Structure formats: C-alpha cells, structure tokens
Amino acid sequence: MKLLLISLQSNAYVTGLKYIAANARAHGHDVRILLLPGYLEDRLAPAIEDFVQGYNPDLIGVGLMSIEFYPAKNLTRLLKEKFDIPVIWGGVHVILKPEECLKYADYVCISEGEHAVVSLLEHLKLKGRDVPPVISNVWTNRDGSIIKQTHEFPEKNLDVFPFQGYLPDYFYCLHKGSIYNFAQNQRLFRKYALYGGTCHMMVTTRGCPFKCSYCGNSAFMAVYGKNVRARSVANVIEELKEVKKDPYVLYINIQDDCFFIHSREWIKTFCTEYRKHINLPFLVRVIPTMMDREKLFMLRDAGLSWIVMGIQSGSDRVNFEIYNRNIRFSSVEEAAALISETRAAPFYEMIVDNPYETEDEKIETINAMSRLKKPYTASLAHLTFFPGTPLAERAIKDELIAPDAYLYRYIVKTDKTYLNKLLDITPYVPKAVVRFFNKPEATRKMIHKTLLNIVVPIVKRTIESSVYFFITTRALDYDISWTLRTVRRGWRSAISRVVFNFLGKGDLKYDERLAWARKHMPALFEN
Ligand code: B12
Incomplete structure (x- = not known):
C-alpha cells in the first residue's frame, strides 16, 4: 500500500x-x-x-x-x-x-x-x-x-520502532510552486530545516512527569498514561550512528521534555557509548527540580553543550497557582548555579503576557532573573492558551480569552511592554541597571521609558549576540572553528539567527496568514 x-x-x-x-x-x-x-x-x-x-x-x-x-x-x-x-x-x-x-x-x-x-x-x-x-x-x-x-x-x-532518519530519501517539499525531493536538493532541505539543518532533532523518551497547566502534556497524560517511556541506550546510539554519517550534522538536539528522568545508570551507559561512537556536541532540556549533579557532570563530559531550562516565571505564586508547576525559584537558582559550574551554555525560557500575573509579580520575576548566575541567555514566549490545556479552560471560564485565542497571536510575538523589554535584556546588563529600571508604572518617570527604549535595541544587537557566541564557544571548549562552521553552513538560520528568531521566518507569519485567510476565505472559518 x-x-x-x-x-x-x-x-x-x-x-x-x-x-x-x-x-x-x-x-x-x-x-x-x-x-x-x-x-x-x-x-x-x-x-x-x-x-x-x-x-x-x-x-x-x-x-x-x-x-x-x-x-x-x-x-x-x-x-x-x-x-x-x-x-x-x-x-x-x-x-x-x-x-x-x-x-x-x-x-x-x-x-x-x-x-x-x-x-x-x-x-x-x-x-x-x-x-x-x-x-x-x-x-x-x-x-x-x-x-x-x-x-x-x-x-x-x-525500541520496537525503526529510527527516524535525519534526511530520508522519501521526503519532499513544496517550494515556490514546485515539489522537490529534499535528499536530492539538500540546500533546500537546509533552508527549511531549523538552524540551517546543522542539528539532528530527536527524542529518547516520550511523556513528561509534570502537568504544567499551559502545556499539551497535561492533556496527553490521559491518552499516553503517566509513565514516561524511555528508549534503550543501544537503540538511541544506533540511530545516532546513522545520523552521524551525514557531514552536515554538527550537533544533536535532544528534545525530550525532561531528559533527566533517565536513571543514573542509563545516563552513565549513554555517556560512555556516546563518547565512543558519536562524540558530537549535544543539547538537552531540563526541569530545575530534576537537576542532578552527578548526571549533569557525566553528560557534560560526554559533550553536553547547551542546556535548555524552562523557568517561566520568577514568582512562586504564578508557577504554583497559575502554571501548576510546583517549582520554587530557589530550585531554579540551585540548578542555574550547577549549570554555570559545568560551563555548558544555559538557555532559559520564560513565559510573558500572562493576564493572571500582577505587576508586582512581573517585577519580582525581573529581580529573580537578575540574581541568576551570568552569563546565560533567555528567551521570552507569549503565553498561548492552547486548546484542551487546563489553563486555557480556566481562562475561557474566567472570560479572559476567546476559545480560539491561540490562533491570533503567534507564541514568539510578545507584547512590547516596558517590563517585557526590561526582562528581555535582564540577562545582559548589570544588576544596578536592572534595579534602576525595575519600577512599577506609578513610580516610573519619562526618563525610565526613554532610556529603556534606547538601551534595549543596543543590548539586543550587541551584548545578547556576544553572550550567545561566548557561552556557545566556551561550551565547546573554545573550538572556534565549530562555531564558524555552523554559521557558514547556514548563516541565515544558524546561531546568529537563533538569538533573534529561533523558529524561522515562516512561523512568525503564521498568525498573519490566518488573518489573511479569515478575510479572503471566510467559509473556512465556519463549522
Ligand atoms: C520537538 C518539538 C518541537 C520541534 C519539532 C516538532 C515536530 N513536529 O516534531 C520544533 C522545534 C519544530 C517545535 C516547534 C513548535 N512547537 Co513543539 N514540541 C516539540 C515536543 C517537545 C516534542 C515533539 C516530539 O517530537 N514528540 C515525539 C513524537 C514521536 O510525537 P508526536 O510528534 O506527538 O507524534 C506522534 C503523535 O502525535 C502521532 N502523530 C503525529 N502526526 C501524525 C500524523 C498522522 C497522520 C497520524 C495518524 C498520527 C500522527 O503519532 C506520532 C508518532 O507516535 C512537543 C512536546 C510533546 N511532548 O509533544 C512540543 C509541542 C508539540 N510543541 C508545541 C508548540 C506550541 C510548538 C510551537 C507552535 C511553538 C514553539 N515551541 O515555539 C512550534 C511550532 C512551529 C511550527 N509551526 O512548526 C506544543 C503544541 C501544542 C499544540 N496544542 O499545538 C507542544 C505539545 C508542547 C507544549 N508546550 O504544549 N516543536
């Protein structure tokens, strides 16, 4: 068939x-x-x-x-x-x-x-x-x-499933009105693959032990069961051996919701086998309370170079009561200190534009982030109420959003508010600067707003990208040639772009395209 x-x-x-x-x-x-x-x-x-x-x-x-x-x-x-x-x-x-x-x-x-x-x-x-x-x-x-x-x-x-390859030869794409085979047009593949196709994206587990109210996982659990399922180390390494044959793959991007759910034994064997057979830099995602010193240092020795950690808010009330994420900021600080000790590149994720978060809590978040060990980078995501999640149901009941609100604003388009702008540059400026700007609206003066509008673009264009390059190169033990290769291979979407727009241009236009379709194809939006 x-x-x-x-x-x-x-x-x-x-x-x-x-x-x-x-x-x-x-x-x-x-x-x-x-x-x-x-x-x-x-x-x-x-x-x-x-x-x-x-x-x-x-x-x-x-x-x-x-x-x-x-x-x-x-x-x-x-x-x-x-x-x-x-x-x-x-x-x-x-x-x-x-x-x-x-x-x-x-x-x-x-x-x-x-x-x-x-x-x-x-x-x-x-x-x-x-x-x-x-x-x-x-x-x-x-x-x-x-x-x-x-x-x-x-x-x-x-382990019963065959591996997903990096670039299967039966993968096609519509581009400018024609359909191409990606394997036969690898330049085109790299255009559509994130980060210029420099990484292989994979999962070693399925499921997540947390039930964060904004995340699909809170709803998937009813379907998938509570247990996180893991592949064997041998199975993961076999996939990677195949992937490694492609010279374009410069690092492995492990997208598990929580890689640290693996036992110490699993991670130990993984590290030994990975070093022996793969030996490429890799990225994992962690959850602060699952951080484990022994696992972290074993992984670092095996080539762990980026760590993505969701923080979401610096306010414990917001994390506990709104996001159903029972993680105190003190655990974030401990995890960040450990990450900093390894010298792997920290990449933290925050959620903004939350109608349940008060101004005081936003100010608290900025203060909390300014306390984290530098250097690190952080990205802001607009709180998107995805259907079927407990938070979307709550917000619909509270009449804060329309059920299809997630279609109107793409997740990376955050509100350009004063406090969002400040949070965005908090990782890259001294604490005293953060303190100067971090004030409630009632006590802010014209000078704060004017100065911030001047400082933000300068910091974003200079310090943020420099920090990104520095922590990445340091994570790679100052292997500058690796960084340069990555940039050369896909300068439009490689590291330099990651800082500004980590998902690529197409994603940013999603909501605009939907708005266009609403106007020109109204029948599509009827039931
Ligand atoms: C890796 C990942 C990505 C990767 C790769 C995505 C991909 N398609 O593989 C990238 C970085 C591209 C990505 C981007 C985004 N992601 Co993402 N991503 C994930 C993550 C962490 C893992 C997905 C994964 O690989 N799962 C493992 C595979 C095996 O499972 P699967 O993809 O679900 O596929 C299985 C089933 O769904 C089903 N299935 C899938 N397709 C089909 C098709 C048919 C015909 C059939 C029968 C079955 C079937 O069978 C598959 C095999 O078992 C999930 C979280 C999660 N736990 O799901 C979020 C998740 C899917 N992402 C999410 C979101 C919101 C996004 C973004 C919109 C936003 C963002 N992060 O900035 C963008 C979308 C960009 C875009 N337009 O393409 C949400 C989706 C919520 C929703 N209701 O839509 C999730 C659930 C995370 C969350 N916080 O809730 N993501």
Whole structure:
C-alpha cells in the first residue's frame, strides 16, 4: 500500500511523521512525506495535484499542531475536491480535539500513530473503505457520524520502532510552486530545516512527569498514561550512528521534555557509548527540580553543550497557582548555579503576557532573573492558551480569552511592554541597571521609558549576540572553528539567527496568514 504523509509545519523537523513513515516502511508499505510549509491557499497548487496524482497513494495522513488546524482543514477540503483518497488526521491537536477534527477527515488517530496507521493500511487493503475499521485509537467519520474505537495506551517498548532518519530519501517539499525531493536538493532541505539543518532533532523518551497547566502534556497524560517511556541506550546510539554519517550534522538536539528522568545508570551507559561512537556536541532540556549533579557532570563530559531550562516565571505564586508547576525559584537558582559550574551554555525560557500575573509579580520575576548566575541567555514566549490545556479552560471560564485565542497571536510575538523589554535584556546588563529600571508604572518617570527604549535595541544587537557566541564557544571548549562552521553552513538560520528568531521566518507569519485567510476565505472559518 502507498501512504502519503503531509505536514503543514513551516520547518522540516517532523519527528512524529518520520516515525510513522519509518514504521510503515518496515511493514512493507511505500511511504512519502510531503512538507507544505504553511500552505493556506484557496486552490490546490498544480504541483501538489500532480504529485498526488503521480504517486496515487491509498491513504493520506495529515499531522497537525493546533496552529495548523485551519491549514489542515483547508488542505483536506482541496484534496477531497480533486481526489477520492481516504484521509487520516493525527498529531497533538487531534489528540486534544478528536471530535472536532473528525468533522473534516475520514479518520482520526487519537494517540501515537505508528501501529494505528499500519493497521489502517492493512484494513484498507483487505476490507476496503466501505467497512469501518475496528482499530484501537482510530475513529471513523461515517457520512458525518462518529464511530469511536477503544483507547489503548501507546507502545511501551519504544525500541520496537525503526529510527527516524535525519534526511530520508522519501521526503519532499513544496517550494515556490514546485515539489522537490529534499535528499536530492539538500540546500533546500537546509533552508527549511531549523538552524540551517546543522542539528539532528530527536527524542529518547516520550511523556513528561509534570502537568504544567499551559502545556499539551497535561492533556496527553490521559491518552499516553503517566509513565514516561524511555528508549534503550543501544537503540538511541544506533540511530545516532546513522545520523552521524551525514557531514552536515554538527550537533544533536535532544528534545525530550525532561531528559533527566533517565536513571543514573542509563545516563552513565549513554555517556560512555556516546563518547565512543558519536562524540558530537549535544543539547538537552531540563526541569530545575530534576537537576542532578552527578548526571549533569557525566553528560557534560560526554559533550553536553547547551542546556535548555524552562523557568517561566520568577514568582512562586504564578508557577504554583497559575502554571501548576510546583517549582520554587530557589530550585531554579540551585540548578542555574550547577549549570554555570559545568560551563555548558544555559538557555532559559520564560513565559510573558500572562493576564493572571500582577505587576508586582512581573517585577519580582525581573529581580529573580537578575540574581541568576551570568552569563546565560533567555528567551521570552507569549503565553498561548492552547486548546484542551487546563489553563486555557480556566481562562475561557474566567472570560479572559476567546476559545480560539491561540490562533491570533503567534507564541514568539510578545507584547512590547516596558517590563517585557526590561526582562528581555535582564540577562545582559548589570544588576544596578536592572534595579534602576525595575519600577512599577506609578513610580516610573519619562526618563525610565526613554532610556529603556534606547538601551534595549543596543543590548539586543550587541551584548545578547556576544553572550550567545561566548557561552556557545566556551561550551565547546573554545573550538572556534565549530562555531564558524555552523554559521557558514547556514548563516541565515544558524546561531546568529537563533538569538533573534529561533523558529524561522515562516512561523512568525503564521498568525498573519490566518488573518489573511479569515478575510479572503471566510467559509473556512465556519463549522
Ligand atoms: C520537538 C518539538 C518541537 C520541534 C519539532 C516538532 C515536530 N513536529 O516534531 C520544533 C522545534 C519544530 C517545535 C516547534 C513548535 N512547537 Co513543539 N514540541 C516539540 C515536543 C517537545 C516534542 C515533539 C516530539 O517530537 N514528540 C515525539 C513524537 C514521536 O510525537 P508526536 O510528534 O506527538 O507524534 C506522534 C503523535 O502525535 C502521532 N502523530 C503525529 N502526526 C501524525 C500524523 C498522522 C497522520 C497520524 C495518524 C498520527 C500522527 O503519532 C506520532 C508518532 O507516535 C512537543 C512536546 C510533546 N511532548 O509533544 C512540543 C509541542 C508539540 N510543541 C508545541 C508548540 C506550541 C510548538 C510551537 C507552535 C511553538 C514553539 N515551541 O515555539 C512550534 C511550532 C512551529 C511550527 N509551526 O512548526 C506544543 C503544541 C501544542 C499544540 N496544542 O499545538 C507542544 C505539545 C508542547 C507544549 N508546550 O504544549 N516543536
């Protein structure tokens, strides 16, 4: 059977689809992945039509995050107008809103998709489309009515899945009206891959032990179970051995929600094997209260170079009561001190524009961040109320947001408020400067506002990027050539851009495209 998997993401890191593709291929099916970056047009591009016609798949799968809901609805409609091919939707938004999604697709997958898609392909082969499939986690739209199936917890043994490669040769992309094979047009791949394609993005676990109220994980737990599932070290290293063969991969970007959930034994074996076979710099994400000195130093010795840590707010009330994140700022300070000791590059994440956060708490956050051991970099994200999360439900009930508020403002577009501007430069200026500016609105004078508006662009353009370069190069034991190689290989989207816009231009335009579509394609936004 032939399977076409489509992503509407603006970048080429499509981990979930790559897993589904690799698994379906291992079961003997033919698969192609097609990236249609942010595609939201009122007609099907001739190149897409020709591609689908030429390939003639038996099943089309569309993967979506919440911001891709309308693009997915639009594309499915356009495909349905031209082709009589069944369509299944899957991905995080479908898991959060299965019934809504099933209005537009023939099937939805309400959990991880590897087994479900293979079973559906087998079903279509043996029984055809007229018989509704009886497959756990696959719901069917039968002429407008929903046929639900049992929910089954996902695969416990992640080692059964074939690896997702760095650049599979069945990966295609729509670019300027034509469709290209990425493996045959590697320059194009690097344009669409984040950070100029210099990293391989992967996961070694699935799930998260925390239930932060703004995060999809708080809702996924009901579907995936509470336990975090981990791959074996051998399995992870085998994937990386393959990836390492590509000379463009300069570092490994491990996206696990909490890498430190692995036992000390696992990390010890990982470090030994990683040093022996892979030996590339790598990045992990940590949660402050899960920080462990022994694990951290073992990883550092094995090449750990960046550490991404979510802090979110410097106010314990906001973290505990609003974000359901029982992490005191004192734990953040301890974790940051340890990170600083390793000399790996710290990259901290903050959430701003929270209507539940008072002015005093914003001021407290800035003070708290100014106490953290420097040098470090921090990024601000706009609090986006993703559907299905406890915080979105609370804010809708409190009439603070509309249910579809997440579509109107892209997550990296933060409010240009006085305190956001100050928080943004806090990592890069002395404490005395922070103290001078960090005042409630009632006591601020014109001079504060004027001076801050002058200081911010200067700090952002000079000190912030210098700090980024310094901590990165220091993390790489002053291997300047590595930094230069990274920049040369994709200067538009490599390190220098990371500081200003870590997700790439396409993402920044998502909400603008949706606003355009609202005006020009109003029917799409009706139920
Ligand atoms: C790695 C990651 C990224 C990477 C790669 C994304 C990717 N597509 O792989 C990058 C950096 C690109 C990214 C970007 C963003 N991300 Co992100 N990301 C993650 C993270 C941490 C892990 C995803 C992952 O690799 N999971 C492992 C794979 C195996 O699982 P999976 O992707 O869910 O896929 C499985 C199922 O969903 C299903 N499935 C998926 N697609 C399909 C398709 C079909 C047809 C079927 C049947 C099944 C199916 O089967 C897959 C295999 O089991 C998750 C958190 C999480 N725990 O999910 C957030 C998460 C997905 N991201 C999120 C967000 C918000 C974003 C951003 C919008 C914002 C940002 N961070 O700035 C951008 C979006 C940019 C864009 N337009 O492309 C949210 C999504 C919330 C939502 N409701 O949409 C999450 C859930 C985190 C959160 N805080 O809530 N992200």
